[in-house]
Amino acid sequence: MAYFLQQLINGLTLGSIFGLIAIGYTMVYGIIGMVNFAHGDIFMIGGFVTLIAFMVLGLSGITWVPLALLLMLVIAMAFTALHGWAVERLAYRPLRSSGRLAPLISAIGMSIFLQNYVQIMQGARNKAVGQPLISGGITVMESDGFTVQLGYMQIVIVVLTVVLMVGFTLLITGTALGRNQRACEQDMRMARLLGVDVDRTISLTFVMGAALAAVAGMVWLLYYGIIDFYVGFLAGIKAFSAAVLGGIGSLPGAMLGGLLIGLIEVFWSAYFSAEYKDVAAFAVLVLALVFRPTGLLGKPEIEKV
Amino acid sequence: MTAAVAAPLRDPAAPLLDVEHLSMRFGGLVAIDDVSFQARNAQITAIIGPNGAGKTTVFNCLTGFYKPSVGRLTLRTPGGGTYLLEQMEGHRIAQHARVARTFQNIRLFPRMSVLENLIVAQHNKLMRASTYTLTGLFAAKGYVRAERAAVDLARYWLDRIGLSPRADEDAGNLPYGAQRRLEIIRAMCTEPRLLCLDEPAAGLNPRESAELNDLLLFIRDEHKIGVLLIEHDMTVVMKISDHVVVLDYGRKISDGTPAEVRSDPAVVRAYLGEAEEDELPPEVATDLQTIVKA
Incomplete structure (x- = not known):
């Protein structure tokens, strides 16, 4: 029981991170019907920006944890969002009218480019945060000599995710931007005729997705304490699986899918084998695609006649 | 109004x-x-x-x-x-x-509410008032005023076509005739x-x-x-x-x-064809009868 509870805590933490990344996939897919394969690398850049911010803050003597955390959050979101915006502007917008395949290939190219760019700028070796910013935790229960720990960092991750999700939902449902995004998603041409600035709406979608991925990158770095230029690949693919599992195009679906992938991965490594945890996560994706191709919360695509 | x-x-x-x-x-x-x-x-x-x-x-x-x-x-x-x-x-x-237009097929945003369909059409003035969303998020005064004006205009048209009671339903759930009229008033909201x-x-x-x-x-x-x-x-x-x-x-x-x-x-000739009355497609024949009758 205690062991199970511990895995549940770990799974929810990891799932929150996947969920944050998955939002970016699902939003971009929803609005322009394209899988942004560079999104995982945007997440990785979020981690690296956090690392740099962490070093700079440490050197400048800002060590009060809440302030440092807030500053890192803002810096990571800003710089990563800039990357997200630039990727859309340079690699996708010029190809928007050229079918589905060209932007997809462009996205893969962008992914490789971003990895190499970080590799050259930051080096190929693992980068570690010397000292954890937030350590320790609460002992939830003890039984049979096994201690269930709820780390402070885990609390931060889950709380941050919940806050961002609530804010994000308000943005989508209650503001002009959110309304425009939904309008573009449902009928882009009509939205443009009604005066919606489609290009700006798409740009802001990328910016928002990248900002959320930056938060995921930040908490990933602070949680695991280590990052390298290649981390975005696997995390990105898993978050993409999460988006598909939840129903691509659906925001609650992305969050749910993220949590499920996180839980599956953690429970599989806890009870079966840690080597095959990735296989477990992707096997679930395969099963989802076979038995429920629209995902858990996705709606079937209605053929327009 | x-x-x-x-x-x-x-x-x-x-x-x-x-x-x-x-x-x-x-x-x-x-x-x-x-x-x-x-x-x-x-x-x-x-x-x-x-x-x-x-x-x-x-x-x-x-x-x-x-x-x-x-x-x-x-x-x-x-x-x-x-x-x-x-x-x-x-x-x-x-x-x-x-110049606003509607299409032969219905092009509403089906998964947005009736009211939202009409407010999206007033996007330009709303965006100007919200200085691109950030102030909208914090409910700045100018944005709130613009949003209220947009809702007022939408309500005015909804009252006109008797759809006010269904303003918060998804547009895709309305009956066909109501969707047609909603499209027209959405165009009027621009x-x-x-x-x-x-x-x-x-x-x-x-x-x-x-x-x-x-x-x-x-x-x-x-x-x-x-x-x-x-x-x-x-x-x-x-x-x-x-x-x-x-x-x-x-x-x-x-x-x-x-x-x-x-x-x-x-x-009459265009609708009838020269001397091919028997081969008239049914909808043309009906049109023609209406023309001649009316």
Whole structure:
């Protein structure tokens, strides 16, 4: 029981991170019907920006944890969002009218480019945060000599995710931007005729997705304490699986899918084998695609006649 | 509700749109061949004609979906300005010249509420007021005021078509006739100078068709907007149009009041064919009977 509870805590933490990344996939897919394969690398850049911010803050003597955390959050979101915006502007917008395949290939190219760019700028070796910013935790229960720990960092991750999700939902449902995004998603041409600035709406979608991925990158770095230029690949693919599992195009679906992938991965490594945890996560994706191709919360695509 | 009512013009039926020598060719196919006509403010101008006559092509030229091969499309503003539509991009025509259109198929945002559909159409002024969303997020004063004005205008039109009680439902759940009218008032929420409606009465039952007529007459009489109407349903055309343009094989064959057009031999011939009465498609036969009866 205690062991199970511990895995549940770990799974929810990891799932929150996947969920944050998955939002970016699902939003971009929803609005322009394209899988942004560079999104995982945007997440990785979020981690690296956090690392740099962490070093700079440490050197400048800002060590009060809440302030440092807030500053890192803002810096990571800003710089990563800039990357997200630039990727859309340079690699996708010029190809928007050229079918589905060209932007997809462009996205893969962008992914490789971003990895190499970080590799050259930051080096190929693992980068570690010397000292954890937030350590320790609460002992939830003890039984049979096994201690269930709820780390402070885990609390931060889950709380941050919940806050961002609530804010994000308000943005989508209650503001002009959110309304425009939904309008573009449902009928882009009509939205443009009604005066919606489609290009700006798409740009802001990328910016928002990248900002959320930056938060995921930040908490990933602070949680695991280590990052390298290649981390975005696997995390990105898993978050993409999460988006598909939840129903691509659906925001609650992305969050749910993220949590499920996180839980599956953690429970599989806890009870079966840690080597095959990735296989477990992707096997679930395969099963989802076979038995429920629209995902858990996705709606079937209605053929327009 | 001052915002919704257009400023009264000196001459309510001033010329609004001049179509001059419009031709549209797709490779060797001539879809429109040298068509000229005029539409006026506060009038309903109907474009009719058998299937394939080029009616929708005229609309597509007017709204920037096609670049006309030849011709000039001039939209006049009340202030005396002009827009040359054939030189403008589609979304600029919508935003600057303020030509609004609906399509043959319904193009609502089905998974947005009825009210939201109408507010998206007022996007421009809202975005200006919200300085691009950040202030909207923090509910700044100017944004709240603009949003309230947008909701007021939307409510005004919803009251008009009796959909206020269903404002928060998804637009996709409305009955067909209500969706048609919602599309028209959504176009009206963009505060257009010219409203182009592509077969708005298609598929409506007689009661819905009558409601549509009321709405169009209200738009014409109360808002003094020029309406350009493509329609197959002759009861609609003959009852509410001020002016009818008849196309056949891309050419204009008649132009005048409904009464003039109805008695024009060229029109009867176009609908009948020369001597092939037996081979008439059923919908043309019905149209023809209506014309002759009415």
